Amino acid sequence: MRVGFPCPSRRLLLLAAATFVAAGTMAGTVEAADLKGGRLRVAILADMTNFDPQQFSTVNFPLIKNLYDSLVEYAPDGKVVPSLASAWKIAPDNKSVTLTLRKDVKFHGGTPFNAQAVAATLKKAADPQKGKNVYATMSFIKDWNVVDDSTITLNFTGPAPERQITDLLQFLCVIDPAGIDTVETKPAGTGAYMLGERVVGQRIRLVANPNYWREKEPIANEVIFTIFSEDAAATAALESGATDIIYGGTSRSAVRLKDSGYQVIQGPGPLVQVFRINSTRGPFRNEKFRQAFNYLMDRKGILKVGYAGLGEVVALPWAPASPAFDAAYNEKYAFNIDKGKELLAASGLSPADMSNWKLLVNGSDESTVAISQVVQGSLGKAGVKIELDLQQGAEFIDALLKGRFDAVFGAVGNVQKFPTRVATNSIYRTSNNPILGTPHPHPEYVAAIERVNTTFGPGADVKGAYDNLNRVLVETAFAIPTNSYDVGLIVAAKNVGGFTLDIDNLFVARTVGFKP
Amino acid sequence: MNRMMRASAMTRRLLTRKGALFSLIFLAAITGAAAFADLLSLDPLSQDLVNALEKPSAAHWFGTDELGRDIMARAVYGARTSLLTAAGAVGIAAMVGIPIGLVAGFFGGWRDAVLMRAVDVLLALPGILFAMAMIAVLGRSQTAALIAVGVTGIPSFARVTRAQVLALRKRDFVTAVEAFGGTSTYNMFRTILPNAWSPILVQVVVLASVAILLEAALAFLGVGIPPPTPSWGEMLRTGKSFLYEAPYYAVLPGLVLTLTILSFDSLGRSLTWLLEDRHELVELNVERAKP
Numbered sequence: 001m002r003v004g005f006p007c008p009s010r011r012l013l014l015l016a017a018a019t020f021v022a023a024g025t026m027a028g029t030v031e032a033a034d035l036k037g038g039r040l041r042v043a044i045l046a047d048m049t050n051f052d053p054q055q056f057s058t059v060n061f062p063l064i065k066n067l068y069d070s071l072v073e074y075a076p077d078g079k080v081v082p083s084l085a086s087a088w089k090i091a092p093d094n095k096s097v098t099l100t101l102r103k104d105v106k107f108h109g110g111t112p113f114n115a116q117a118v119a120a121t122l123k124k125a126a127d128p129q130k131g132k133n134v135y136a137t138m139s140f141i142k143d144w145n146v147v148d149d150s151t152i153t154l155n156f157t158g159p160a161p162e163r164q165i166t167d168l169l170q171f172l173c174v175i176d177p178a179g180i181d182t183v184e185t186k187p188a189g190t191g192a193y194m195l196g197e198r199v200v201g202q203r204i205r206l207v208a209n210p211n212y213w214r215e216k217e218p219i220a221n222e223v224i225f226t227i228f229s230e231d232a233a234a235t236a237a238l239e240s241g242a243t244d245i246i247y248g249g250t251s252r253s254a255v256r257l258k259d260s261g262y263q264v265i266q267g268p269g270p271l272v273q274v275f276r277i278n279s280t281r282g283p284f285r286n287e288k289f290r291q292a293f294n295y296l297m298d299r300k301g302i303l304k305v306g307y308a309g310l311g312e313v314v315a316l317p318w319a320p321a322s323p324a325f326d327a328a329y330n331e332k333y334a335f336n337i338d339k340g341k342e343l344l345a346a347s348g349l350s351p352a353d354m355s356n357w358k359l360l361v362n363g364s365d366e367s368t369v370a371i372s373q374v375v376q377g378s379l380g381k382a383g384v385k386i387e388l389d390l391q392q393g394a395e396f397i398d399a400l401l402k403g404r405f406d407a408v409f410g411a412v413g414n415v416q417k418f419p420t421r422v423a424t425n426s427i428y429r430t431s432n433n434p435i436l437g438t439p440h441p442h443p444e445y446v447a448a449i450e451r452v453n454t455t456f457g458p459g460a461d462v463k464g465a466y467d468n469l470n471r472v473l474v475e476t477a478f479a480i481p482t483n484s485y486d487v488g489l490i491v492a493a494k495n496v497g498g499f500t501l502d503i504d505n506l507f508v509a510r511t512v513g514f515k516p
Numbered sequence: 517m518n519r520m521m522r523a524s525a526m527t528r529r530l531l532t533r534k535g536a537l538f539s540l541i542f543l544a545a546i547t548g549a550a551a552f553a554d555l556l557s558l559d560p561l562s563q564d565l566v567n568a569l570e571k572p573s574a575a576h577w578f579g580t581d582e583l584g585r586d587i588m589a590r591a592v593y594g595a596r597t598s599l600l601t602a603a604g605a606v607g608i609a610a611m612v613g614i615p616i617g618l619v620a621g622f623f624g625g626w627r628d629a630v631l632m633r634a635v636d637v638l639l640a641l642p643g644i645l646f647a648m649a650m651i652a653v654l655g656r657s658q659t660a661a662l663i664a665v666g667v668t669g670i671p672s673f674a675r676v677t678r679a680q681v682l683a684l685r686k687r688d689f690v691t692a693v694e695a696f697g698g699t700s701t702y703n704m705f706r707t708i709l710p711n712a713w714s715p716i717l718v719q720v721v722v723l724a725s726v727a728i729l730l731e732a733a734l735a736f737l738g739v740g741i742p743p744p745t746p747s748w749g750e751m752l753r754t755g756k757s758f759l760y761e762a763p764y765y766a767v768l769p770g771l772v773l774t775l776t777i778l779s780f781d782s783l784g785r786s787l788t789w790l791l792e793d794r795h796e797l798v799e800l801n802v803e804r805a806k807p
Contacts, residue, residue, distance in 0.1 A: 301565040377563040390742045
């Protein structure tokens with residue numbers, strides 16, 4: 001089963017992207033041959049939480065793809081490429097996938113990589129307590145059986161779209177069964193680097209894996225991640241030559257450093273900032289009132305103020321690499337106070353009712369504080385006068401996760417993968433939604449997600465399902481995307497090259513080296 | 517010499533000090549701008565995203581912030597926030613702290629011990645930490661900031677007042693009032709307090725500067741008055757993120773804040789110098805002490 005893209009413009013877009021990537025890859029190959037090893041110094045802004053690759057939190061992004069390998073990888077355009085699985089075959093009924101595994105791979109501890117290791121990793125991922133971020137992605141997996149040392153078959157609960165299957169394979173970093181119980185404190189992967197040293201709150205040192213299976217990789221012999229508490233300090237370190245790369249810095253610093261001649265590398269896996277609406281409260285129960293917000297978001301202003309213009313304005317929660325991406329919505333739902341006012345008037349709510357809510361704001365995040373003020377200003381022009389409810393740290397997180405808010409900005413991830421992966425984000429969940437409750441107040445959205453999950457066959461059918469989901473998203477309007485922005489932004493000195501773009505914007509050090 | 521003439525003479529002496537003169541002029545200008553900001557056609561909330569982070573110009577003397585708002589307008593309205601917070605905080609601190617000091621110093625004994633230990637407890641807590649804890653309970657608002665800053669100022673008023681009361685308690689004019697049947701309340705509020713006013717006045721000025729600084733510090737730490745209400749501390753907090761692109765964003769409001777605090781401090785020092793003239797004070801005390 002193949003997912004088609006009948007829209008000519010998308011086809012052209014992908015062709016152009018593929019050409020760009022191919023050119024980039026070729027250039028990278030030529031460059032890679034010239035790159036020299038040494039000690040790569042990387043500034044990061046937060047310490048990691050643990051070494052479990054299934055703990056997919058942004059603070060662990062610098063490490064995961066250096067200590068572990070996935071079963072498959074995505075190229076920046078979304079094309080699946082082999083990794084630990086050299087081949088995969090989806091059954092004609094889309095109810096299973098059989099993986100052929102590489103035979104020349106060993107874990108850092110010396111144990112051979114094989115199908116038993118994949119099975120152990122799947123068992124952990126399927127455990128609601130241990131599976132962490134991967135657990136939700138495992139929902140369509142019924143069971144698995146090891147055929148032989150280098151072959152394993154995963155069986156699904158029903159027919160699964162190809163992209164959903166490859167998403168899981170890409171998400172699964174294989175863990176050494178011998179170290180699976182201690183993986184939080186001791187890494188147990190097959191990655192290009194092994195843990196050399198960790199000084200909590202200060203630095204993490206990785207050393208090259210001498211038995212790594214990819215030829216001529218890793219290039220750098222050693223990678224040192226130094227933790228800086230302030231973005232400005234990391235910036236100063238790069239400018240003074242004390243570090244070679246900043247990973248995960250702010251957009252504002254990146255733009256400034258780019259102007260100063262530093263390299264800024266943006267990955268294909270951004271986050272999308274979403275104005276989350278609790279449609280079970282106050283005026284937001286009114287659909288027309290919610291729909292007005294599609295037009296009342298000054299997306300360009302938000303992108304400029306919050307993220308120094310680094311990103312894209314979006315009216316749907318997809319990155320360009322997503323098969324459901326549709327740029328036409330950006331034009332259709334551009335900032336338009338008059339259209340917003342029309343919908344506000346159509347809601348039948350009084351001005352007092354329309355202003356009877358607060359915008360929850362994460363006071364610890366300067367970008368969110370700024371963009372919330374942009375929204376406050378835009379709404380003020382439309383006659384909706386609101387207050388900001390600034391909360392800090394745990395208090396904010398608690399309110400966010402438990403839905404104790406009228407509206408709030410919050411980023412969503414997985415926007416570059418199979419569209420229904422967006423439902424792993426709390427506001428988009430179709431069941432047990434912590435904000436909108438149970439039963440879901442927008443059954444048409446739940447049905448649209450289900451339709452995408454179960455649509456196979458001709459490309460037109462698949463596209464129809466995506467189009468339907470997009471239409472439902474803007475009509476139900478319980479979440480208003482505003483812009484994409486970069487997570488895992490890389491700013492590098494001029495003498496560093498060979499960057500590999502990960503689909504999730506994780507940091508991949510194995511191809512990075514120093515230009516002669 | 518009547519009271520008006522004496523006040524006039526003291527003011528003239530105060531203005532002979534250049535520091536006091538400049539401080540008064542600056543504070544008068546800031547207070548005037550804050551009080552009549554609405555008449556100056558300045559809008560601290562109007563956003564113009566196209567012209568964000570503009571350099572100082574004829575249209576925007578202090579430039580614009582990241583939302584295209586006029587920084588000077590926000591600095592002027594920020595003065596209103598700071599001065600109102602300072603006035604409220606000093607008022608709260610004085611209204612609670614002075615009676616505590618009066619009672620503790622006048623009666624002594626167990627009342628003194630209980631009240632001053634309570635004050636010591638308050639004094640032992642770092643002011644900024646205590647204020648943050650209070651804001652966590654009360655929520656972020658100007659009232660909360662005002663109360664938080666005011667409560668942290670109570671110990672200083674209580675201690676200064678108590679010290680003055682202890683110095684005056686055994687003076688002849690106080691004893692005389694007691695001999696004539698003056699009640700304790702009368703003695704505290706009508707006899708002793710009017711004669712203890714000079715260090716309290718200095719304390720008012722000193723605490724005003726501390727209150728402005730504390731309010732700005734709270735805003736800088738992100739727990740002050742919530743945006744979009746203009747506040748000097750909030751402007752510093754946001755402006756520091758733009759030090760490379762727009763240094764004027766943080767520097768100019770910071771300069772206004774610094775000058776305001778310096779002015780209050782300078783005024784406080786000048787008042788201390790002026791009020792150290794004991795001869796005039798004693799004369800004043802005797803006249804005020806008549807029941």
